[in-house]
Amino acid sequence: VVLVVPIDGAAPKGRLILPQQQTIRDIIDAHAVCMVTQPEELPQTLNALAKKPKMVITDSQAFGVVNKMVPQDILLTSFSILFAHYKGNLRLAMQGAAALDTLTDGDTILMAEGCTHHRQCDDIGTVKIPRLIRRYTGKDVQFVWTSGTEFPDSLRPYKMVIHCGGCMLGEREMQYRLKCAEDEGIPITNYGIAIAHMNGILSRSTEFLAHI
Template sequence: MSLNTTPSSDRVHIGVFGRRNAGKSSVVNAVTGQNLAIVSDIKGTTTDPVYKAMELLPLGPVMIIDTPGIDDEGELGALRVKKSKQVLNKTDIAVLIIDGTAGKTREDEELITLFKQKGISYLVVYNKADQCKERPATNERNALWISAATGENIQVLKEMIAKLAPQEESKLRIVADLINPSDFVVLVVPIDKAAPKGRLILPQQQTIRDILESDATAIVVKEYELRDTLMSLGKKPKLVITDSQVFAKVSADTPKDIWLTSFSILFARYKGNLELTVKGAKAVEALNDGDTVLICEGCTHHRQCDDIGSVKLPRWMKQHTGKQLNFKFTSGTEFPDDLSQYKLIVHCGGCMLNEREMKYRLQCAVDQNIPVTNYGLLIAYMQGILKRSIEPFPDIAMSLEEE
């Protein structure tokens, strides 16, 4: 990924929902001006959510999600409906496609209820206007008649979608609010077997970009180069940001008067709820023999022999607690509905998840009274440097001291 490419997690996610044969895929194709989705008169042609990252004018970078019909039937159909509803957890704007020749149905009304419950901005789009001699009037302010076949009102639909886009002005930055122009920021990036060939991982790329956009200077080193680098710099860095796997060494090599944190902790704040996950790290002390811990990754990748999530974290947790613990793992879009079997949830930084989905997962844990933390915070806690790792965030550090 180049530095000027918008990651999918930072794109506005537009979910297209509706019953089978309402014309969802046809509308997606008409809106994008491309044949992204397979179109057929056969019900249930779309069997899994289809994702497409693209530029959609006048909105900009978006992720369009075409979903299976919400009225699908049978055992497989129920699974497809579940997949469609899971898409809601990451949807910023929902577009409900209704077959104009059939009118609004119970399933459509249920979707609208779900949109409202989840606080999702939505549009109600009556498709197949070209087949309707009469178009029943609607009192809905967010409703529109279109024809994917003829292109009628497609441009109007794009403009209505753009007006519903979340406002970016108030969006938290990854690190920019912690630094000033001309500051030095040192990033510690281990290059080991788990590092991707020929590139940096997404959190590192995004953090570097945010530093550069702040007119500060990013200095990237390996963990064993940090001490000499800090000594050779003619200026004290404002901040050292490290990969969580080498937290202990980086802490030992970083003077106490320099702020220290990790990529994972920065993303816990950027995508989720830092205070919640800081408090959740302490729950490791309450684990007992036989307890089960859920370790979640937001992406799917080839696991190496000493993978951080599936190997190192379980090992470190067993060493820290002295308990015989059980571990379960999820990755990508999979996240359990029922969390009752777990005593602690440990999540990655969520760089591949958008903010809405990350906060949904955290809220699921809160609703079911399960402590939740993230990789960097738990590692910092177990290595005795949690307080230091959140010094850049005074409000969080203060709340930790008050407990």
């Protein structure tokens, strides 16, 4: 299994984020072999392997670039999609991503993060995904951000919710947020699934489900 981990200004210094750590541990527990690389070194990493990897797992923000590098006969997914599957909300998040195609001028999206990390200048939740959504839809979409334990009592003001992977939230809290959205009929998805949808590779990035 090859893991693609971009190290940019938004990456924490001196460590990997929790989903990356847990993925490495799961691979080791399965007695499989793990290689870690950055997007720029992915082509030479794949070429250096005598045997094709079973799967490539990438950070969501590199989905578009990595998709072009990985041959179609190699499974491709992201850390956040794996986490959604692990937490049991992948199907709901996949359905929620379809709301991106219905956005109109003036719609408001809630961007929810479970942690309270210091945001960098090119942060994925406050900069990269909003920029991608505006480019993908061509609409003047508005955004509201929450972080940590902060979460609105009502989601009705929002057209949809895009949540982080929830790695820093307990299962009960994440399930509560999902149920709030479902009860109010507000589509909810996560960062990785939204990015995969907008890059046209959501089907490919969930093909691994047929192999487990």
